[in-house]
Amino acid sequence: MSFTEESFSALKDEIDDWVRGPGEEYANTIEKTGSVPASLFGDLKSRGYFSLAAPEYLGGQGIPFDRYLELMEIFSRSHGSVRMLVHVINGTWRAMEPFATDEQRENIIKPSVAGDVLVAFTLTEATAGSGADIRSTVRREGDSYVLNGEKHLITFGVKCDYWLMAARIEGRRAKTVSWRCCCRTRGWRASRSSTIQRPWAFEAPITPFCGSRMFGCRHRHGLATRATGSP
Template sequence: MNTSATKTSTVTADGRGSSVPEPDYLALLDRVTSWVQGPGEEWSGRIEATGTVPDDLWKQLREEGFLSLAAPRDLGGTGLSFVQWMGLMEVFSRSHASVRMIVHVLNGTWRAMNPFADEAQRQRFVLPAVAGETVVAFTLTEPANGSGADITSSVRRDGDTYYLSGRKHLITFGVRCDYWLLFARLEGSTGRDGTVALLVDRNTPGVQVEDTSATMGVRGTDHASLTFTDAPVPVGNRLGAEGDGLAVALGGFLTPSRISVAMSCVGLAQRAQQLAVDYARQRTTFGKPLASRQAIAFSLAENAADIAAAKALTLTAAAAWQAAEPTAAALSSMAKLTAVDMLGRVTDKALQVHGGIGYWQTQPIERVYRDARAQRFEEGTNEIQKAVIAREILGGAAG
């Protein structure tokens, strides 16, 4: 008897246990690939020319269902397994970095909210976010602190209202969002036990928003620096209990998000490699195609091996998280660390294959090269990833 055929899959609050039949998934993968290679390329040109992401692109992504792919069906999502979702992220990441950023963020923030939301909050915040009708900006990083228990933005409670003061920066979609999913601490507290997670309305009084979108790459994605001065936030907008703030921020969100960033590195590296291969085949020097030069061929071979290794590790991490294995957090950091370093090597070699012309904005590799550098900062630097990995391998010895 095949017991697996009779097993009932349980979908958790973060979507683990959900999946779609393989034929449906392959059809969806084909549709995403066609969009990335067709309309996605047209949007890329418009974004680079204007430096902004048009509202029409957000609308198209929503209408295509691309903002609701990763969530389970009971939240209005497509119900992909996490490993299936990573296959789509690999493809989306070959598109413009702002397209990838929109799809990555909007398919991820529900993971932080849903496990801690009550039913009223689920209806008000989670379901509209999954549908792509509202944009929730993850708001953790501060200019004078790291991205953990050392946050100093604080709230004081007066009845049914928190009054929020502090600063946040490098907040993706912090300008155009509908809500900031913001992490602060109770006034006078220290450590993780004093942290709270709040959904702060974008139009809350007492908030100063500075647009800081002028970046090296990922053009079109807005970023914000935020200053809060006694900004009122209803207690009803708190996710979980007082003291759950970092659990909301890090618990069900950070591990899968790091794996998603790792797969984004794989997809972007594949795009860089394909551009280099195409150029090497077309470019002729001294009467021979560039691809016939051993130095070029070896660089492309190294890239191919590098990409395959990073992809394999990322899929291992994705499967571990999907199965709720205890090694998933460390594997996610290993995957991101490895994939980020791989992407740097691959894009550098891919640009070098182009020679000097690769430095010009007329060449697609120039944008890919710029966008690749941003991956080092998403969901923690390489140094943070090493600390997570070291804690895992040394934990037993340290008692």
């Protein structure tokens, strides 16, 4: 459905009604129980709230980003868990789409936009933060890439189908940061080296990466990423 002011206005009213009604009930439940009910995800998915920002060719509603933010302002009146679910799932496709192959677009990005596949954005680290100071590194060994480091406070980190990983290319300059994308969690081999900080050493085959190679990125916090090289 193409974007029109009339349909957008109706959508804003619909979301406002949801936030004031079912959204408030979910918020009360989360505050009382300390957990997010599984029904919340299904409710948001069935209403199409995970596909607001993605373009129509990915199965999204194609709402312009500045207008999408108007919707997020409404969602933000509800519990933080509601805003997080809607905003994260509406955003991860942006980092993958520029580099994805046609197969990855069909099998990962479109299902993610639909809410059928869950992608976790894994940037934050316990000893570094969420900026250019990340310490995780990645190197290629034959037909695999090996990631060494730790990630911390990752939304969907233990529930996702894929991790969207940020790491430095091992041996490169400090400013070089690489995106490492779309490795199905059950396909990884991991060894725990600490039960406190939870650093891991992962090995994954080349094929799950977004695109045909791993790309260095100049921007990580913006709406898109720009390739600056590959190992």
